[in-house]
Amino acid sequence: MLKIEGLMASVDGKQILKGIDLVVPSGEVHAIMGPNGSGKSTLSYVLSGRDGYEVTGGTATFEGQDLLNMEPEARAAAGVFLAFQYPVELPGVNNANFLRTALNAQRRARGEAELDAVQFLKLARAETKRLSMPDDMLKRNVNVGFSGGEKKRNEVLQMAILRPKLAILDETDSGLDIDALKIVADGVNALRSPQTSALVITHYQRLLDYIVPDRVHVLAGGRIIRSGGPELALALEASGYAAVIADAA
Amino acid sequence: MSALARPRALPPAWSQDAAAAFVARYDGLRVRLPGDSTMRAAGAATFIARGLPGVRDEAWHFTSLRPLAETRFAEPLTPVADCAAMLARLPSLDAPRLVFVDGRFRDDLSVVPTQAAVRVGGPAYGALAKPEREPMVALNTMLAGDGAAIEVAEGVDAGALLLVSLGSGTAERPVAFHPRHSVHLGAGARLTLLDIALGEGTYLHNPVFELAVAASATLTHLRLQDESAAAFHVSTVYAEVAAAGTYDSFALTLGGKLARMEVHATLAGPGASAHLNAAQLLGGSQHADFTTVVSHVAPSCASRQTVKNVLTGRSRGVFQGKIEVARDAQKTDGYQMNQALLLSPDAEIDSKPELEIFADDVKCSHGATVGELDTEQLFYLRSRGVPQDVARAMLVRAFLTEALDPITHEAGRAMLEAAIEAWWERHTP
Numbered sequence: 001m002l003k004i005e006g007l008m009a010s011v012d013g014k015q016i017l018k019g020i021d022l023v024v025p026s027g028e029v030h031a032i033m034g035p036n037g038s039g040k041s042t043l044s045y046v047l048s049g050r051d052g053y054e055v056t057g058g059t060a061t062f063e064g065q066d067l068l069n070m071e072p073e074a075r076a077a078a079g080v081f082l083a084f085q086y087p088v089e090l091p092g093v094n095n096a097n098f099l100r101t102a103l104n105a106q107r108r109a110r111g112e113a114e115l116d117a118v119q120f121l122k123l124a125r126a127e128t129k130r131l132s133m134p135d136d137m138l139k140r141n142v143n144v145g146f147s148g149g150e151k152k153r154n155e156v157l158q159m160a161i162l163r164p165k166l167a168i169l170d171e172t173d174s175g176l177d178i179d180a181l182k183i184v185a186d187g188v189n190a191l192r193s194p195q196t197s198a199l200v201i202t203h204y205q206r207l208l209d210y211i212v213p214d215r216v217h218v219l220a221g222g223r224i225i226r227s228g229g230p231e232l233a234l235a236l237e238a239s240g241y242a243a244v245i246a247d248a249a
Numbered sequence: 250m251s252a253l254a255r256p257r258a259l260p261p262a263w264s265q266d267a268a269a270a271f272v273a274r275y276d277g278l279r280v281r282l283p284g285d286s287t288m289r290a291a292g293a294a295t296f297i298a299r300g301l302p303g304v305r306d307e308a309w310h311f312t313s314l315r316p317l318a319e320t321r322f323a324e325p326l327t328p329v330a331d332c333a334a335m336l337a338r339l340p341s342l343d344a345p346r347l348v349f350v351d352g353r354f355r356d357d358l359s360v361v362p363t364q365a366a367v368r369v370g371g372p373a374y375g376a377l378a379k380p381e382r383e384p385m386v387a388l389n390t391m392l393a394g395d396g397a398a399i400e401v402a403e404g405v406d407a408g409a410l411l412l413v414s415l416g417s418g419t420a421e422r423p424v425a426f427h428p429r430h431s432v433h434l435g436a437g438a439r440l441t442l443l444d445i446a447l448g449e450g451t452y453l454h455n456p457v458f459e460l461a462v463a464a465s466a467t468l469t470h471l472r473l474q475d476e477s478a479a480a481f482h483v484s485t486v487y488a489e490v491a492a493a494g495t496y497d498s499f500a501l502t503l504g505g506k507l508a509r510m511e512v513h514a515t516l517a518g519p520g521a522s523a524h525l526n527a528a529q530l531l532g533g534s535q536h537a538d539f540t541t542v543v544s545h546v547a548p549s550c551a552s553r554q555t556v557k558n559v560l561t562g563r564s565r566g567v568f569q570g571k572i573e574v575a576r577d578a579q580k581t582d583g584y585q586m587n588q589a590l591l592l593s594p595d596a597e598i599d600s601k602p603e604l605e606i607f608a609d610d611v612k613c614s615h616g617a618t619v620g621e622l623d624t625e626q627l628f629y630l631r632s633r634g635v636p637q638d639v640a641r642a643m644l645v646r647a648f649l650t651e652a653l654d655p656i657t658h659e660a661g662r663a664m665l666e667a668a669i670e671a672w673w674e675r676h677t678p
Contacts, residue, residue: 048632049631049632050628050632051624051628071631071637072628072631072632073631073632073634073635073636073637073640075632076631076632076633076634077634081632081633082632084629084632087629088625088626088628088629090626090629090630090644090647091647091650091651092646092647092648092649092650092651093643093644093647098630098633098643101635101639101643102630102633102634102635103634105634105635105636105639106633106634109634158633162633162634
């Protein structure tokens with residue numbers, strides 16, 4: 001599904017990603033762990049097409065398409081979703097209206113029929129309920145006045161409604177208490193299927209107790225220095241990043 | 250002659266010539282002009298002494314009337330018969346309407362209200378205007394044509410009333426008209442005035458409104474200035490609000506080559522309130538100015554101003570907002586916010602907030618922000634699949650929401666939102 005080869009990227013002329021190779025097949029959840037400043041968030045932004053990140057080498061393809069040449073909205077319509085580490089507040093934009101505009105824009109881009117207001121509201125209410133979110137979250141402005149946990153849940157709600165093929169979760173666990181973490185993990189797990197994949201970016205092993213990955217990769221200094229099964233995350237938790245980085249050197 | 254007594258420098262020739270042309274029109278027409286000739290003569294004397302406002306007048310520092318002064322206006326002809334295209338742009342609203350074409354009242358296009366007493370024809374001079382302070386009001390007073398005097402009796406809810414101005418000059422024969430309207434709401438009365446200015450071609454629309462709101466009455470004034478791209482629009486509103494009364498206004502400026510809306514609101518009785526919200530959406534080389542003076546005279550009054558500017562092309566927006574708090578106006582609550590969204594590197598905003606406070610127990614705040622669309626917000630929307638142009642439109646509308654949200658009159662709000670929508674479609678590739 002996602003194939004990254006020799007990916008290099010810089011921000012403000014500073015090289016952050018220094019040659020990443022990664023393959024995420026359909027149906028698999030891969031975790032990317034690494035210390036602060038290792039390039040985790042940069043990888044997620046490069047994959048979703050944010051301005052200001054310059055790709056200086058390598059390729060990334062999604063279902064055979066050249067991801068790096070697509071506009072952010074085209075990547076979304078193709079099925080790539082980024083759950084933001086810091087979800088953005090949109091004052092004056094109603095959450096339900098935002099979700100419906102996004103969903104219908106994606107459906108239109110894929111040549112599918114749009115949902116009318118009634119169909120959409122039915123879908124949104126069902127997902128809101130499943131994520132134990134209050135109904136009024138749909139009526140509020142996007143992320144405005146939301147607590148940290150509510151913002152992350154709102155990301156998962158968007159994911160549940162947009163149904164991406166590949167979800168990239170950028171430190172979705174940061175700032176969550178254990179109850180919120182479980183709700184978020186349940187939301188992600190509910191989307192797991194043989195046709196969908198996820199890239200879970202995290203600093204801590206804790207989230208991976210709830211979203212059990214098929215593969216774990218350690219990112220340090222802009223490269224993946226080690227890959228393994230879920231046990232690698234436990235080893236990292238026990239011995240710390242320094243030991244793994246020293247090992248790999 | 251001492252330095253202190255130095256006379257004002259003479260206005261530039263273009264200003265003198267333009268003023269002389271307006272005065273010549275008055276001289277030629279005065280026997281035929283309707284209404285109170287004493288009022289008119291006093292206005293003329295003031296205008297002759299002052300001339301057109303210039304950039305040396307502090308209140309006109311950011312707005313030069315030179316393009317207006319360089320246009321020679323003719324008297325409107327007998328109203329042209331066909332205004333169907335412009336009338337079709339009015340909201341379909343089941344409400345009475347007073348329609349003026351090139352400043353003349355058109356009985357055939359109007360539906361007179363039953364809940365309010367209306368006198369039309371001739372200027373509706375009131376007691377609130379200050380021609381000696383505002384030269385464009387002196388000009389209006391001197392040349393005022395038709396107007397509407399609207400009275401709502403004590404305790405009556407008069408519903409909605411459309412007050413419509415259609416302008417129709419041509420580039421070869423620009424016309425000027427100076428309507429003079431007044432509204433008086435009795436105690437506890439209510440009225441929603443939908444004030445709409447549209448037009449085609451080149452003309453000057455220089456209306457003056459005198460609005461008296463008695464105790465516990467509410468005047469909602471929703472204004473749509475969507476004049477033609479070649480038009481000049483200079484309007485002045487004087488609103489005086491008695492105890493516990495409300496003047497609730499929203500003004501949307503979309504049209505005109507050169508436009509200015511000036512509002513003087515006086516909170517004259519305890520517990521009165523005024524909302525002077527506005528939005529200016531400009532493109533091309535448009536210049537629009539929203540100038541307000543809110544006078545807190547009585548204690549415990551509140552004023553709110555949220556003014557938004559969306560500027561594209563080489564347009565220039567101006568906001569000048571002054572809040573005056575008199576010594577006796579304790580417990581004043583004044584708020585003013587001016588925000589501009591610059592969608593082009595060549596657009597410009599000038600913002601001048603002023604507080605003049607003589608009472609010691611007041612809460613007054615003002616603020617101004619200028620910026621472009623937020624790139625993080627744009628990326629967030631696009632990452633969810635929203636195309637860039639739709640995302641931009643969503644963020645511009647979101648920016649305007651704060652100023653539109655206080656509008657509770659649904660049909661009025663729908664009219665303004667439809668006009669914003671149409672504007673956005675005209676200004677996006």
